[in-house]
Amino acid sequence: MTNHWIDLRNADVILAMGSNPASNHPVSMKWVMKCKEKGGKLISVDPRFTQTSAKADLYAPLRSGTDIAFLGGMINYIIEKNLYFKEYVVNYTNAAFLINPDFRGPADLDGLFSGYDAKTRKYDKATWSYQKDENGIALKDPTLQDPNCVFQLLKKQYTRYTLDKVSSITGTPKDKLVAVYELYGSTGKPDRVGTECYAMGWTQHTVGTQNIRTMAIIQLLLGNVGMAGGGVNAMRGESNVQGSTDQGILFHILTGYNPTPNAALVDLATYIEKTTPTTKEPGGVNWWSNRPKYITSYLKAIYGEAATKENDFGYAWLPKLEVGQNCSWLNLFDAMLKGQFEGFFAWGQNPACSGANSNKTRAALGKLKWMVNVNLFDNETGSFWRGPGMNPAEIQTEVFMLPCVSSVEKEGSISNSGRLAQWRYKAVEPIGQARADAEILNDLHFAVKELYKKEGGAYPDPIVNLTWDYGEKDAAGKVKHVDVHKVAKEINGYYTADVYDTKVDPPKLIGKKGDLVTSFALLQADGSTSCGNWIYCNSYILKDGKEVNMMARRGKEDPTGLGLYPNWAWTWPVNRRVIYNRASVDLNGNPWDPKRPLLKWNATDKKWEGDIVDGGPPPVAVSGKLPFIMKPDGVASIFGPGLAEGPFPEHYEALECPLEENSMSKQRINPTIKIFGGESDAFFSCDLRYPYVASTYRVSEHWQTGVKTRHCPWLLEMQPQNFCEMSIELGKELGIKNGDMVKVSSARGEVQAVAMVTERFKPFNLANQTVHQIGLTWHFGWQFPEDGSGFDSANMLTPNVGDANTMIPESKAFMVNVRKA
Amino acid sequence: MAEMVQKESGGAILNHWALAISCILLMITGFAFLFHLEWIGSVFGGFNTMKTVHNWVGVIFSVSLVFTMFQYLGDSLKYDADDAQWFKVAGGYLSHKVKVPPMGKHNPGQKLYYLGIALFGLLIALSGFGIWLMKENTTIMLLSHLVHNVAFVFFCIMVPVHIYLSTLANPGTLPIMLSGKVPLALAKKRYPKWVKAMGKM
Amino acid sequence: MANNTKNRKAILVTPELCIGCRACQVSCKSWNQLPGIKTHNSGTYQNPPDLSNTAFNLINFIEMPSQENPARWLFVSRRCMHCDDAGCMKICPAAGAIYRTPEGAVAFDSDKCVACKLCVNACPFDVPRYNDQGKMSKCHLCFDRIGSGMEPACTKTCPTGALKYGDRDELVKTAKVDGFSTIYGENDLGGLGAVYAFKEAPKLYGMKENPVIPSSVIFWHKYLKPLSWIGLGGVVAAAAIHYLAIGPHKDEEV
Ligand code: HEM
Ligand code: HEM
Ligand code: SF4
Ligand code: SF4
Numbered sequence A: 001m002t003n004h005w006i007d008l009r010n011a012d013v014i015l016a017m018g019s020n021p022a023s024n025h026p027v028s029m030k031w032v033m034k035c036k037e038k039g040g041k042l043i044s045v046d047p048r049f050t051q052t053s054a055k056a057d058l059y060a061p062l063r064s065g066t067d068i069a070f071l072g073g074m075i076n077y078i079i080e081k082n083l084y085f086k087e088y089v090v091n092y093t094n095a096a097f098l099i100n101p102d103f104r105g106p107a108d109l110d111g112l113f114s115g116y117d118a119k120t121r122k123y124d125k126a127t128w129s130y131q132k133d134e135n136g137i138a139l140k141d142p143t144l145q146d147p148n149c150v151f152q153l154l155k156k157q158y159t160r161y162t163l164d165k166v167s168s169i170t171g172t173p174k175d176k177l178v179a180v181y182e183l184y185g186s187t188g189k190p191d192r193v194g195t196e197c198y199a200m201g202w203t204q205h206t207v208g209t210q211n212i213r214t215m216a217i218i219q220l221l222l223g224n225v226g227m228a229g230g231g232v233n234a235m236r237g238e239s240n241v242q243g244s245t246d247q248g249i250l251f252h253i254l255t256g257y258n259p260t261p262n263a264a265l266v267d268l269a270t271y272i273e274k275t276t277p278t279t280k281e282p283g284g285v286n287w288w289s290n291r292p293k294y295i296t297s298y299l300k301a302i303y304g305e306a307a308t309k310e311n312d313f314g315y316a317w318l319p320k321l322e323v324g325q326n327c328s329w330l331n332l333f334d335a336m337l338k339g340q341f342e343g344f345f346a347w348g349q350n351p352a353c354s355g356a357n358s359n360k361t362r363a364a365l366g367k368l369k370w371m372v373n374v375n376l377f378d379n380e381t382g383s384f385w386r387g388p389g390m391n392p393a394e395i396q397t398e399v400f401m402l403p404c405v406s407s408v409e410k411e412g413s414i415s416n417s418g419r420l421a422q423w424r425y426k427a428v429e430p431i432g433q434a435r436a437d438a439e440i441l442n443d444l445h446f447a448v449k450e451l452y453k454k455e456g457g458a459y460p461d462p463i464v465n466l467t468w469d470y471g472e473k474d475a476a477g478k479v480k481h482v483d484v485h486k487v488a489k490e491i492n493g494y495y496t497a498d499v500y501d502t503k504v505d506p507p508k509l510i511g512k513k514g515d516l517v518t519s520f521a522l523l524q525a526d527g528s529t530s531c532g533n534w535i536y537c538n539s540y541i542l543k544d545g546k547e548v549n550m551m552a553r554r555g556k557e558d559p560t561g562l563g564l565y566p567n568w569a570w571t572w573p574v575n576r577r578v579i580y581n582r583a584s585v586d587l588n589g590n591p592w593d594p595k596r597p598l599l600k601w602n603a604t605d606k607k608w609e610g611d612i613v614d615g616g617p618p619p620v621a622v623s624g625k626l627p628f629i630m631k632p633d634g635v636a637s638i639f640g641p642g643l644a645e646g647p648f649p650e651h652y653e654a655l656e657c658p659l660e661e662n663s664m665s666k667q668r669i670n671p672t673i674k675i676f677g678g679e680s681d682a683f684f685s686c687d688l689r690y691p692y693v694a695s696t697y698r699v700s701e702h703w704q705t706g707v708k709t710r711h712c713p714w715l716l717e718m719q720p721q722n723f724c725e726m727s728i729e730l731g732k733e734l735g736i737k738n739g740d741m742v743k744v745s746s747a748r749g750e751v752q753a754v755a756m757v758t759e760r761f762k763p764f765n766l767a768n769q770t771v772h773q774i775g776l777t778w779h780f781g782w783q784f785p786e787d788g789s790g791f792d793s794a795n796m797l798t799p800n801v802g803d804a805n806t807m808i809p810e811s812k813a814f815m816v817n818v819r820k821a
Numbered sequence B: 001m002a003e004m005v006q007k008e009s010g011g012a013i014l015n016h017w018a019l020a021i022s023c024i025l026l027m028i029t030g031f032a033f034l035f036h037l038e039w040i041g042s043v044f045g046g047f048n049t050m051k052t053v054h055n056w057v058g059v060i061f062s063v064s065l066v067f068t069m070f071q072y073l074g075d076s077l078k079y080d081a082d083d084a085q086w087f088k089v090a091g092g093y094l095s096h097k098v099k100v101p102p103m104g105k106h107n108p109g110q111k112l113y114y115l116g117i118a119l120f121g122l123l124i125a126l127s128g129f130g131i132w133l134m135k136e137n138t139t140i141m142l143l144s145h146l147v148h149n150v151a152f153v154f155f156c157i158m159v160p161v162h163i164y165l166s167t168l169a170n171p172g173t174l175p176i177m178l179s180g181k182v183p184l185a186l187a188k189k190r191y192p193k194w195v196k197a198m199g200k201m
Numbered sequence C: 001m002a003n004n005t006k007n008r009k010a011i012l013v014t015p016e017l018c019i020g021c022r023a024c025q026v027s028c029k030s031w032n033q034l035p036g037i038k039t040h041n042s043g044t045y046q047n048p049p050d051l052s053n054t055a056f057n058l059i060n061f062i063e064m065p066s067q068e069n070p071a072r073w074l075f076v077s078r079r080c081m082h083c084d085d086a087g088c089m090k091i092c093p094a095a096g097a098i099y100r101t102p103e104g105a106v107a108f109d110s111d112k113c114v115a116c117k118l119c120v121n122a123c124p125f126d127v128p129r130y131n132d133q134g135k136m137s138k139c140h141l142c143f144d145r146i147g148s149g150m151e152p153a154c155t156k157t158c159p160t161g162a163l164k165y166g167d168r169d170e171l172v173k174t175a176k177v178d179g180f181s182t183i184y185g186e187n188d189l190g191g192l193g194a195v196y197a198f199k200e201a202p203k204l205y206g207m208k209e210n211p212v213i214p215s216s217v218i219f220w221h222k223y224l225k226p227l228s229w230i231g232l233g234g235v236v237a238a239a240a241i242h243y244l245a246i247g248p249h250k251d252e253e254v
């Protein structure tokens, strides 16, 4: 989230698209309803009339997988009707920047951008660049008239997204499109703000990232980013998913979103040179220019004393990706199926049900020598070898079950979608043999370290040099119990030497060796500070000689009245509640909307008042520094060359879709996605055998694959079985009545469910065909309830094809058949 | 010792007291239910046991009621001119001066009393079983509840009258229900037609 | 009844704010430690299908046609209404089995319940439910929580304010100020302890239009009950008078 949960109440218009917060983020609805009570409007755009739609002031249906068409139409509408916030667009975005005249877009190249190579399914992005003057500063046209300026290119691409065209793709009635565009477009006025809430409804598409990009462009056009009540807000699917990405759980990033080194980045200097952005733009703060400090402090945190200037702070010990290697989920399991893994830790997850194309996932597990299942309960993963269609005699995988404790049985922090890290205490003692993950890791760590010490191994250094200073040690040097506070402090960072401010004379002591660092602004690139995760620096600080866990704070003050609650727990970065908040004020530092003064420049005292200001510099008129400090140019990217499929989002159909062609262009599917070609990777478009669009989703009562929730009888009572929602019309066509048992099948598998035949789902009337859509929950699995009454996971059906940037599987739009069971 | 005649058989006596005691128990517990009389409840060790007692004593009452049918029903349905006259003089209860016509084994007051007991006893028993055993049916439950209580009102009024008349109001009646016998002299006075019918007069 | 007092507490249900998340159902089960019910999906989100002895509250999912949208979907919380004039209390034959708390809640005591199952028949809202032993249970407004100054588990959990707990007068007043034209239960049955704020006709939300206690129960309560002791007392008195004024039959007179 750019903003935070409570901030939803500050909006004038909330667009819930790609999400169903009433079912899946019910607590967020607290703030949505507060917003409505104050006169705010809620728009729900969803293939199905959901619990959120039931609360919406305006509902519009759309066929799964056509969000870009829907939103592209909105961009067109906003530009055509002049609804954009011009002052914001000109000053705070790259709309005025001139693009390489050789750049071509989908309007010219029938759905493609310049630089496409059909063989590699990749773009050469050379033309996706700015025109620059001799000093390397981008050329700009603040009048936005130059045909090569971003704004004109944007306009050119999206004039094709007419109401008729969009409606014929999305199946949304035109009057609904106009109503949504009109209402959301009304937030382009300085004193009106709109926010967007998305979740897996946007990410789980082959065009997932671009769905979000399209919205980001809209938010920038309307001047809604950085504002209280604005932003593009990812509603995370798990309570601590934000924490997991922050802490570098993904393969392509280390902590704090520093990229994972690859084989070409041979040493620290090269890594820094190649990954640290530079800019010649005078307005660019370019915060990432601090990368050297962050990566060095990170290395100091993990390798401690062993990390020295001489050995590149142990950079060589970091694991490296091959250049271009993608180790995301789908690829890992593809490799597992090919027998490229010996072992696998399924830690706090249930891949046999959570991964797209479960049959492939389950088959892959059978290729392992061993698997360790760390979970609260045994699940479909740990028991995969005795699951449906498996022959235990043929499976050699040895499975170990390590029972772990639940979040309430241990102390620690959780970072929510609003980047709020909250410290939790241990509520109850664990039961049975269950142990905290940290304790399991602790044992594992020392066991492996011991082995490396004893037997040497191929490359022991990364392991034997790891710091592990998490508690009191026994005689053998092994940490007895992990003290999570020590982990938190390591993440925050310490001074590893006395650090002086050398700009003053005599040099002033900033921090004493061994003390906690108070802010990432004080981190050093010379190894005199350590910091496990720079964005969490300031979360555990030294105040008046005492160590203070900022995440454990429980202050209830709300000085701005905007619900920032700055003394409640702690938000990264440096407790800033709304990021890019300097974009909420005009060039002079006065809030665009005086009713929602997130920030205000006090010209007399020369300081900012309100939220913690982003980056720190005074207003643009005073400092010349632009608000988007994480972007090298200081402005937000309407033109965003970073993504695989193009600098502007373009509508492509899902890999499996009901249409012979994409009426937007000749390019039917995302040209840059990776398509697996294996036997188990089947997909069928426009195939009579699989005529219906399907989507998977969640319900309030269950969590993810349901391992935690299916074992709770209270929750199972409310949602006992997998169900399949469909329209009355489709029910009639197939002779299926409400409550009947059905079998749903795709090119990859089949699953049973109870039919829920409802008015809430309607067929989509497209250009010259009617498309039916169904939906299923994916919370169930064969292993529990033990009688199989819940049925299996809907991921039996989903395709293992991913977004071109993130490889998040397309489980929101694929093709199935339904028949009475 | 004066000569005695047998008015009630041993079985009839036994049944009368079964009926009487169960009825009084039911009324007492019934009152406790109606007015939440916890002191009565505590005699039974709480309302739960009291409920069980009420229900099972109800069974005794019902069975006993059925037996009374064989004893009194036939007789209670026969009325003659003397019975009509009996009503005119109100059984002689309002004044000792009036002339009460000669009576059979039971006077019409007793006969009517029995009919009342039989009818309302049946109603209260049936409705009681309705409440007890037909819990799933709202109509039956509500109807039974109403009937049970209408009948209860009848019992509240009639039972004390009966007790009074069989004891204080008519000295010498009670022993009939204790021994079954009544002195012939007394019987000749009170139940002349019955004595005649037996051929003793 | 003596419960329209100033400090009468109530739950205000505002279906307009309800999102159907059913946290209320879980929290009630959790606080009361009620076991889960083995259910199946019958083509609706609503589950369990009805209130039960182990489900004191329930969200009714009501789907109905709409002009604007594919459907209208209403979520309406159901539970004991804590009637001021409570049919269940009236009819209950067991002393203390159903009782009124100082806050105005209609609570129950399973130990005292004699399992006669009369109460559900006298309840205008079909609320009381029974366990295997026939003992009654239902929402008790968390008498144990509110009695010690906490709010009920369900209202505490409700994220949106669709369930609110507080002083009854206060809740009714604010609901009116907030523009809810119909306050269901404001005056019905002497005033309900669970009041609903509606902008449309209560019938739409599946609410009974004129909730009343069955007339037979009223009749019994008003007339029969007094008649039974008046009758008894009257007859005993009459007998005494008769005995004194007229005196018993003397056999000589015959
Ligand atoms: C403790 C109190 C009672 C006493 C002393 C008592 C005494 C008597 C006596 C003496 C008779 C015989 C009268 C006769 O043969 O002329 C009689 C008859 C009878 N009693 Fe009771 N009784 C009592 C309670 C009850 C009760 C509670 C019932 C119940 C419902 C009852 C039902 C009857 C019936 C049905 C008869 C049959 C004759 C008739 O029609 O009167 N008695 N009782
Ligand atoms: C002379 C006979 C009876 C009298 C006077 C009597 C009276 C009463 C009264 C006053 C109540 C409580 C009022 C109410 O809440 O309804 C009651 C309840 C009840 N009675 Fe009776 N009753 C009699 C016989 C029976 C019989 C024969 C049965 C059947 C077996 C029965 C079964 C019940 C039941 C089931 C209740 C409901 C309360 C409970 O279950 O404890 N009663 N009775
Ligand atoms: S709703 Fe029913 S159970 Fe609840 S107090 Fe009223 S009558 Fe009693
Ligand atoms: S079932 Fe229990 S609570 Fe209900 S009326 Fe009977 S005794 Fe009272």
Ligand code: SF4
Residues within 6 Å of the ligand: C027, C028, C029, C031, C032, C056, C057, C079, C138, C139, C140, C141, C142, C152, C153, C154, C155
């Ligand atoms: S008030 Fe208490 S008992 Fe009643 S429904 Fe709510 S949580 Fe359950």
Ligand code: SF4
Residues within 6 Å of the ligand: C017, C018, C019, C020, C021, C022, C023, C024, C025, C059, C075, C077, C157, C158, C159, C160, C161, C162, C163
């Ligand atoms: S907790 Fe509140 S919002 Fe959720 S279902 Fe219950 S009443 Fe509705």
